[in-house]
Amino acid sequence: MTTMTEARTIQAYRVYIRATPEAIWTAITDPEWTSRYGYAGRVEYDLRPGGAYRALSSEPMRAAGAPEVAVDGEVIEADPPRRLVQTWRMVMDPGLAAEGFTRLTHEIEPLADGVTKLTITHDLTDTPGYRALVAGELEDRGAGGGWPWVLSGLKTLLETGASLTH
Amino acid sequence: MEDDDLVFRALANPARRFLLDLLFERDGRTLAELESELEMTRIGAMKHLRVLEDAGLLVTQRSGREKRHFLNPVPIRLIHDRWIDKYRERRVSALVHLKSELETKG
Numbered sequence: 001m002t003t004m005t006e007a008r009t010i011q012a013y014r015v016y017i018r019a020t021p022e023a024i025w026t027a028i029t030d031p032e033w034t035s036r037y038g039y040a041g042r043v044e045y046d047l048r049p050g051g052a053y054r055a056l057s058s059e060p061m062r063a064a065g066a067p068e069v070a071v072d073g074e075v076i077e078a079d080p081p082r083r084l085v086q087t088w089r090m091v092m093d094p095g096l097a098a099e100g101f102t103r104l105t106h107e108i109e110p111l112a113d114g115v116t117k118l119t120i121t122h123d124l125t126d127t128p129g130y131r132a133l134v135a136g137e138l139e140d141r142g143a144g145g146g147w148p149w150v151l152s153g154l155k156t157l158l159e160t161g162a163s164l165t166h
Numbered sequence: 167m168e169d170d171d172l173v174f175r176a177l178a179n180p181a182r183r184f185l186l187d188l189l190f191e192r193d194g195r196t197l198a199e200l201e202s203e204l205e206m207t208r209i210g211a212m213k214h215l216r217v218l219e220d221a222g223l224l225v226t227q228r229s230g231r232e233k234r235h236f237l238n239p240v241p242i243r244l245i246h247d248r249w250i251d252k253y254r255e256r257r258v259s260a261l262v263h264l265k266s267e268l269e270t271k272g
Contacts, residue, residue, distance in 0.1 A: 010194055012225040012236035015244075016169070119225065136239075148243035155244065 009125040011135060014117065015151040019158040021108045021116050025081030027154055028106060031056075036163045037153030039144055041070055047078040053086050066092055073101060082108050088122070090130060099127040118154075120147055169222070173241045176221035181206070182214045186223060189237035196232045 017024060027033040031042035040058040045051065055071035062068070073087040087101040103123040110116050124131045132138055136146030145152075156162055176182055181204065188203055189195060201211045215235065218224040222241045226233050 010227075010234075010236070012193075012227060012238065013240050014222060014225045014238050015240045016222065121227070136243075145243065148239045149247075151240045152243045152247045156247065 009123065011120075011122045011124060011131070011147070013120045013122075013147045013151055015155050016111070017116050017118060017155045017158050018114055019116055020114075021081040021110050023158060024108050024116055024118055024154075025084075027158055028084065029080075033157075037157045038150035039070065040163075045075065045078075047075060047080065047084075049076060049078070051075040051078070053088075057092065073104070076103075090133065096129045096133070099129055102127055102130060118151070120151070122147065169241065170245060172221040173223065173245060176217050176223055179214070179217075181210075182218055185211075185214060185218060186237055189224075189235060193236050194229075194234040196234060200235065 019027075027037075029043065029045045029047065031044065034041065034043045034055070035058065039055070039061070041056045041061070042058075044054045044056070046053070051074065053071075053073040053075055054069050056068055057066040057070045061070070070092045071088060071090050073089055075084070075086050077083060077085040084106040086104050088104040089097060089099075089101045091097040102125075105119075105121040107119045107121070108116060109119075122134060124134070133143055134146040136144070136148050139145045139149070144150075153163070177186075184204070185200060188200060197208070197211065197215070200215070201208050204211050215224060219226060223238055225236045225238045227236065228234075
């Protein structure tokens with residue numbers, strides 16, 4: 001099944017955060033929080049199966065000419081504060097948007113001592129542009145640092161109240 | 167041990183850095199696939215993978231009967247953002263210019 005040329009199809013990212021699962025869930029799904037870390041765009045989630053998802057461009061991004069909606073998709077499964085499964089398509093750029101919908105899963109698991117494990121699994125099969133983007137490989141081109149950067153900012157915000165994004 | 171200590175300790179070994187390089191090249195490999203690239207026993211490879219996982223540099227996921235290993239760069243990113251990035255003016259000009267960049271990349 002696997003060969004030397006097999007494309008990378010899934011990316012998995014994990015971070016441990018000193019915060020409750022509820023706080024992490026809120027930081028992922030509430031626009032007041034999503035505007036404070038990572039790409040800093042407000043999100044709109046209709047948190048039920050089939051519900052719409054949109055991540056909007058931040059103010060600086062829009063000032064630079066970005067469209068209103070950066071990412072869109074649909075909620076597949078919402079089980080607050082533990083599990084969120086959705087589709088995800090970057091629509092900011094027409095070329096990338098053509099790669100279509102991917103599947104994104106957030107899993108939130110409380111551990112001991114007030115630490116919570118957050119795992120992101122992003123199925124990026126047949127989407128080479130997205131793969132580079134969300135892995136942070138295009139950061140030098142001004143495309144942000146992808147999931148590692150987003151999760152780093154999320155942890156810093158929840159643990160210290162400080163935003164890495166300006 | 168502090169999280170950062172675990173990361174630095176995990177990285178302070180050439181075999182473990184090689185394992186991360188392998189996963190950077192192609193993610194989601196099984197133990198057998200990783201082991202075949204190393205000149206060591208399965209037990210030795212498992213030990214190194216365990217250290218990497220404890221440091222948060224690996225995420226493993228079950229896929230049927232197999233356990234797949236994924237490179238998790240978030241701990242390195244955290245160190246980067248905390249120790250290095252503060253010295254550098256950085257601005258996300260976002261994805262606006264991405265299209266042309268991708269095109270020139272060919």
